[in-house]
Amino acid sequence: EYGGFNAPDAEFPLTWPGREQFEQVMGLLGVGNNAHVILYASTVGQQLYSCIMWCARAWWVMHHFGVRCSILNGALEKWIGEGRPVTTEPGHYAPTTFRADADWTRGIAYKQDVLDALRTGRTKVVNALPRDCHLGLGDVVYGPRRGHITGSVNVPMPELVNRESGVFADSQHMEELFSEAGVLSADNIITYCGGGGCATVNGFALALLGRTDVAMYDNSLFEWGADPALPMTVPNDRP
Secondary structure, eight states, rough: OOSSSSSSSOOSSSOOOOOHHHHHHHHHHHTTTOEEEEEEEOOHHHHHHHHHHHHHHHHHHHHHHEEEEOOOSSSHHHHHTTTTOSSSSSOOOOOOOOOOOOOTTTTTEOOOHHHHHHHSSSEEEEEEHHHHHHTTOOOOOOSSSSSSEOOOOOOGGGGGGGGTTBBBBOHHHHHHHHHTTTTSSSSEEEEESSSSHHHHHHHHHEEEETOOHHHHTTTTTHTTTTOOOOOEOGGGGOO
């Protein structure tokens, strides 16, 4: 209803919002600097992974702007199945004032940051899309080119969340997935996906593992794939 999590007039649909825009929206929602926001997903009429993705996107933006926030582990259906209270009445909080953290851009990376990461090797670049997308297979393509950023590794977002319940995998399993891809040994981490949704699930999972040195590549393959000068890897050079 209020927007505020994406820049409204940007070239790409999930561009990081501006400070003034975000502060205004939080104030209208009644989220002040002392608030604690609980985010949750609902699978009603939607695909579970899409719900979790947007929940994580909201967390990623709010957290880095300085909102104290958490994600309910498991979708609304799990909450209802446990016999917990629900209502059909709309929630409302009185408008207030919110002031963003001075370092509100720390959760994002840009094209040059990715290029620098690939050049130096000290920052691991992680693709959060499913494995077939990473390999350039299947019919789903994010942006004008299929495949993945050359030099990046793949930790698929669907392997971090239980398909049935929306519950995040246990820390040991998540640690194994990231470790096998060589992510946890890196000095810093940049996650990416198609536009900036799935990548925030990986970012949230890494935060659960205690990593605070993670940024999400703003606009991801929507931007990268549109520039033919930027390297992408596709098996057998499939167009």
